[in-house]
Amino acid sequence: MWIYEKKLEYPVKVSTCNPSLAAMIIEQFGGADGELAASLRYLTQRWAMPTNQAKAILTDIGTEELAHWEMIGTIVYQLTKDLPESKIVGTPFEAHYVNHGLDVYPHNAAGVPFTATYFNAKGDPIANLHENMAAEQKARATYEHLISISDDPGVIDALRFLRQREVVHFQRFGEALRIVQEYQDSKKFF
């Protein structure tokens, strides 16, 4: 069961309209290392995790990632809200517009639609947790690229928040990995 809260985890204040920037930010909405992939990856990997700490951290980070997905969707929506066609033509957002109008849709910055092949559940908790740690690093790198190309202070502010969350999540997955390693070691020798 999930409960929706009618609030954002972090306030998003976009300064101006910017369809080109929206077309790049959408990478984190529907891209391989984006927030949707992160959420589904962790929530999908929960079922056969061997320790309660690992079950909890996957549930809770997977849930937080959905809140981040909502923040990214909000940024994209606000960067393109009420845009007339004349402001869209000739920008990288034009390709999105012809298929989706001003709806937000999960594809990456190059227009490739979201797919479950972006993540795996390997039937091996050690392999799964390593994938998650790599995913957090890749998302951190993506946020740094996005921060570098952004000129909207409100967008940069939200991206910095999201980037720091990747650092925190990496730490938690690292701790969960240790717990699972020690659990498996204890099973082998006793």
Place this chain on the structure above:
Amino acid sequence: MNMPNPKNMPKQIPMPMYMPKDIKLARAYVPNQPYERLFPLDEALKKGTLFANLYQPYDRRNQ
């Protein structure tokens, strides 16, 4: 901006306390995080973490 300079923050925490005693090859380890130095809540939200020892801000290169 009254952001604390990350250069003034301790970069290293004493490892023996936070790493396992017998480290094995071909394994990845992340040190255990001590619970200390919490930011005030308004600052924590702005920074993206409550934990000063996990705060690793990005320095934008092209500026």
Place this chain on the structure above:
Amino acid sequence: MDMNREQLMRRIQEVEFAVIDINLYLDTHPTHQQALMDYNKLTQELMNLKMMYERQYGPLTNFGYAPSQYPWQWIESPWPWEDEYTCKEDMPCGFMKRN
């Protein structure tokens, strides 16, 4: 304490964010007593803030987590992605779009 909607929401976001970060810490450190004490203290503060907010501005959650006045308040704007949700007191987000 006299906060407008935006200030009250900001405070809720601050406290809830701290609760989230401590929750994740506790997931991998379930026996850490100081973290647990901080979690419980902030959870109480968060519950009070949310009750205060919901009494004035309508429910933050549905599905039986908060009662509603007449008519059904859950559907009322602003929804979190709408710009009046955070930008009410700044220049409207649409301002530069039409130039």
